[in-house]
Amino acid sequence: MVEPRKDPYTYAHSSACEGEGGCTGDWRSERPVIDPEKCTPTKNQKPSCFLCWLYCPEGVISRSIPVKIHYEYCKGCGICAEECPTRAIRMEPEA
Numbered sequence: 716m717v718e719p720r721k722d723p724y725t726y727a728h729s730s731a732c733e734g735e736g737g738c739t740g741d742w743r744s745e746r747p748v749i750d751p752e753k754c755t756p757t758k759n760q761k762p763s764c765f766l767c768w769l770y771c772p773e774g775v776i777s778r779s780i781p782v783k784i785h786y787e788y789c790k791g792c793g794i795c796a797e798e799c800p801t802r803a804i805r806m807e808p809e810a
């Protein structure tokens with residue numbers, strides 16, 4: 716007989732870790748910049764959304780207020796800007 720799982724929320728899962736792929740910030744030609752006036756958790760001072768954190772393949776966006784990006788490892792892929800529902804993230808060319 717198969718025993719029922721004790722914790723229904725435990726399952727095989729992996730997620731990106733900061734710096735796992737090396738210093739990926741060197742790859743970047745554009746950098747994501749967050750507009751705090753448009754970012755929902757920052758604007759409302761309440762934890763919500765964090766879709767950028769969820770989708771970032773480098774795991775370099777904080778789930779915090781304000782939301783922050785660790786530029787040493789952000790590779791500039793632009794996924795966070797694509798996924799942000801309020802268009803709070805814009806990609807700016809590196810100087």
Ligand code: SF4
Nearest residue numbers: 754755764765767799
């Ligand atoms: S996805 Fe956009 S609105 Fe949501 S937390 Fe990230 S920057 Fe803020």
Ligand code: SF4
Nearest residue numbers: 771789790792793795
């Ligand atoms: S551009 Fe956005 S999604 Fe891509 S690595 Fe940087 S913070 Fe993460």
